[in-house]
Amino acid sequence: MATALCPGSFDPVTNGHLDIIERTARHFEDVIVAVIRNPQKSQSLFTLAERQEMLHEVTAHLSNIKIEFFKGLLVDFAKDHGAEAIVKGLRAVSDFDYELQMAQMNQSLSGIDTFFISTSPGYSFLSSSLVREVARYGGDVSSMVPPLVAKRLAERFGGGTG
Ligand code: PNS
Numbered sequence: 001m002a003t004a005l006c007p008g009s010f011d012p013v014t015n016g017h018l019d020i021i022e023r024t025a026r027h028f029e030d031v032i033v034a035v036i037r038n039p040q041k042s043q044s045l046f047t048l049a050e051r052q053e054m055l056h057e058v059t060a061h062l063s064n065i066k067i068e069f070f071k072g073l074l075v076d077f078a079k080d081h082g083a084e085a086i087v088k089g090l091r092a093v094s095d096f097d098y099e100l101q102m103a104q105m106n107q108s109l110s111g112i113d114t115f116f117i118s119t120s121p122g123y124s125f126l127s128s129s130l131v132r133e134v135a136r137y138g139g140d141v142s143s144m145v146p147p148l149v150a151k152r153l154a155e156r157f158g159g160g161t162g
Contacts, residue, residue: 004028004085004115007074010035010051011044012149014131016123018058020089023117025062032081033059037071045132045156058146075110086114091124 006021010033025031033055037048046054052067059065070077078086086106088099103114119126126144135141135153142150 002028003030003032003081003083004087005032005034005074005078005081005083006087007034007036007070009038009044009128010055011046011128012051012131012145012152013055013058014123014126014128014145014149015143016089016091016119016126017128018146019120019123020087020117021059021065022062024087025064028085028087029064031062031065031087032083033065033067034070034074034077035067036074037069046152050152054146054149054152057148073109075106075112078112079110084112086112088114088116089119090116091119091126 004024004027006017006024008017010017021031021033035048035051035055038044048069052069055067059067068077068081074086077083086103088103090096090099099114099116103116106112106114131141131144131153134144135150136157138157141153145153
């Protein structure tokens with residue numbers, strides 16, 4: 001198979017995201033990490049440029065990854081970039097209803113299929129929003145995000161590791 005999309009907000013990228021991106025990269029020739037430019041999320045913690053830079057660095061060991069931004073419908077971006085598949089991680093049953101609905105909508109709009117990868121059990125409780133909250137109040141997120149991201153979070157919240 002050819003090109004797959006791993007879409008999301010990545011604010012910031014977590015070890016759970018990275019696990020899904022790495023596993024997707026083993027199954028597809030090319031992977032585009034599609035970062036949504038989301039006007040509704042005006043209170044994003046990291047700018048798009050910061051998110052892109054972190055994604056670039058934490059995926060530097062993978063040769064078949066590109067990081068791109070998109071706005072509007074994901075399936076339009078997929079068509080514009082010749083992507084044949086969308087890949088998502090499923091953490092728990094609670095993800096399933098919404099993800100299934102989106103997958104069916106995207107399939108119906110475009111014919112593009114969504115493939116689900118089961119999140120590695122050690123990451124099933126992880127989300128960017130919880131990581132932001134824990135980091136904001138000084139909790140230790142070093143096992144939840146790549147070291148670079150932990151450093152950026154500490155800088156952002158004045159945690160002082162550099
Ligand atoms: O990291 P997130 O915020 O859970 O990612 C959600 C995302 C960006 C994958 C999803 O909101 C999305 O695909 N948005 C694009 C808009 C779109 O295509 N909507 C119709 C989906 S059925």
